[in-house]
Amino acid sequence: MLAVIGGSGLSQLANLDISHREILRTPYGEPSGAVTFGQICGRPVAFLARHGYGHTIPPHEVNYRANIWALKQCGTVEIISVASVGSIRADLKPGDVVIPHQIIDYTWGRKSTYHEGPECTVAHIDFTEPYDPALRKKLIQAAALASIQVSDSAVYAATQGPRLETAAEINRLERDGVDVVGMTGMPEAALARELGIPYAAISVVSNFAAGRADSRDGISFESIQDVLHESMGHVRTLIEKMIGCGDTTCS
Numbered sequence: 001m002l003a004v005i006g007g008s009g010l011s012q013l014a015n016l017d018i019s020h021r022e023i024l025r026t027p028y029g030e031p032s033g034a035v036t037f038g039q040i041c042g043r044p045v046a047f048l049a050r051h052g053y054g055h056t057i058p059p060h061e062v063n064y065r066a067n068i069w070a071l072k073q074c075g076t077v078e079i080i081s082v083a084s085v086g087s088i089r090a091d092l093k094p095g096d097v098v099i100p101h102q103i104i105d106y107t108w109g110r111k112s113t114y115h116e117g118p119e120c121t122v123a124h125i126d127f128t129e130p131y132d133p134a135l136r137k138k139l140i141q142a143a144a145l146a147s148i149q150v151s152d153s154a155v156y157a158a159t160q161g162p163r164l165e166t167a168a169e170i171n172r173l174e175r176d177g178v179d180v181v182g183m184t185g186m187p188e189a190a191l192a193r194e195l196g197i198p199y200a201a202i203s204v205v206s207n208f209a210a211g212r213a214d215s216r217d218g219i220s221f222e223s224i225q226d227v228l229h230e231s232m233g234h235v236r237t238l239i240e241k242m243i244g245c246g247d248t249t250c251s
C-alpha cells in the first residue's frame with residue numbers, strides 16, 4: 001500500500017474514497033493523528049496529516065518516529081511525502097512543484113533514529129541517495145503523463161523551525177548548495193530508510209525564501225496559504241497519475 005504524508009496545505013486527500021480511520025499505537029508514542037485508509041482509482045492508499053488534522057503540531061514537535069512506524073505497521077510499502085518549501089533559486093517560483101533528489105539536515109534535537117537505547121545494536125543506514133530513486137522516477141514519469149511541470153532535481157534543506165530563516169541563513173544555505181528549504185523532511189526520510197520503506201517527496205514552493213525576490217522585506221503567511229491552496233490540486237493529480245488512475249488496467 002502507498003501512504004501519503006500530507007503537510008501544510010494538504011491535511012486530507014480529497015480524491016481518497018475513505019473506508020475507515022485507525023488510531024495506531026507505537027512503541028514511540030502516538031502518531032500525528034489517525035491514519036485514514038481508502039482507495040484512489042481502486043488502489044489502496046493510506047493518508048496521514050503530518051501536523052495533525054487540526055494543524056496543531058509544529059515541525060519540531062512532530063513525532064516522526066511514531067508516524068513512520070505506524071505506517072509500516074499497517075502495511076505501507078511506499079511513502080510519498082508532501083510538504084511546502086521556500087525557494088532559494090530564482091527559477092523556482094511560488095506554485096512550482098519540485099521532486100528533490102538530495103537533503104541536507106540542519107535540524108537538531110529531534111528523535112531521528114530507531115537504533116538507540118539499551119537493547120539496540122549500532123546500525124548505520126546507507127543514505128547516499130536519501131530519496132528512493134525508483135519512486136522518484138515514478139513521480140517524474142507521472143508528472144510528464146499528467147502534463148504537470150515539475151523540477152526533477154533539487155537539494156532540500158531541512159531547518160529546525162518553527163520560525164522562518166533569516167536572510168543571512170538563506171545566503172548560507174545557498175552557499176551550501178541548497179535549492180529549497182523546509183522544516184519537515186528530516187528525520188522523516190531517514191526513518192523511512194531505517195524501516196526499509198521507499199520514500200520520495202513532492203515539495204511545493206509556497207514562497208521565495210527569506211531575503212529573496214518578493215520575500216526581500218518579509219514573508220507573508222497569508223500569501224503562503226493562498227499559493228498552497230492553488231497548488232495542491234496539481235499534487236493530487238500527480239499522486240493519482242502515479243497510482244495509475246486513467247490506466248486501462250485501473251478499475
Ligand code: HPA
Pocket residue numbers: 084085086087159164165181182183206207208209210
Ligand atoms: N523556510 C522553511 N520552511 C518553509 C518555508 C521557508 O521559507 N516555506 C515553507 N516551508
